[in-house]
Amino acid sequence: MAIASVEAFFIIKGGVSKVEQANAKKELFNAGKVDSFHKNKTYPFSTGHFFLRRFEDGGFLAMSVKCTHLGCVVNSNLETGGFNCPCHRSQFNRFGEVLAAPATRPLDIFPIVIKNGEILIDTNKAVKRTSFEKSQLTYA
Numbered sequence: 001m002a003i004a005s006v007e008a009f010f011i012i013k014g015g016v017s018k019v020e021q022a023n024a025k026k027e028l029f030n031a032g033k034v035d036s037f038h039k040n041k042t043y044p045f046s047t048g049h050f051f052l053r054r055f056e057d058g059g060f061l062a063m064s065v066k067c068t069h070l071g072c073v074v075n076s077n078l079e080t081g082g083f084n085c086p087c088h089r090s091q092f093n094r095f096g097e098v099l100a101a102p103a104t105r106p107l108d109i110f111p112i113v114i115k116n117g118e119i120l121i122d123t124n125k126a127v128k129r130t131s132f133e134k135s136q137l138t139y140a
């Protein structure tokens with residue numbers, strides 16, 4: 001009896017989380033108003049698993065927190081504006097490009113759409129890249 005209850009719990013829970021995942025896929029993460037982000041600063045969004053950086057020219061880049069070596073969560077380096085991985089010490093610059101191995105490719109980025117002055121990020125679509133290019137920035 002007790003085992004059956006536990007199984008039922010997991011079946012229900014599994015069903016719910018699948019529905020949640022399906023809904024989440026359609027929704028974009030709303031990071032807030034464009035004006036609330038200062039230039040030359042990085043903002044962590046731990047629930048969205050990304051860092052939002054606004055560059056000197058006003059362009060935005062949403063970078064995944066996942067290290068491209070083995071997937072640990074990187075920390076932002078407040079001095080350089082870049083990122084450090086606590087696991088095997090990979091370092092990334094403020095564009096997410098590799099400064100120190102073992103990571104070999106830049107942090108993935110998420111597509112950004114700016115609508116009605118709000119920054120919307122598609123956190124379900126990590127985009128791999130080999131380097132930073134200005135075309136990756138999104139402007140208001």
Ligand code: FES
Pocket residue numbers: 067068069070071072085086087088089090101102103
């Ligand atoms: S997971 Fe980041 S350096 Fe290994």
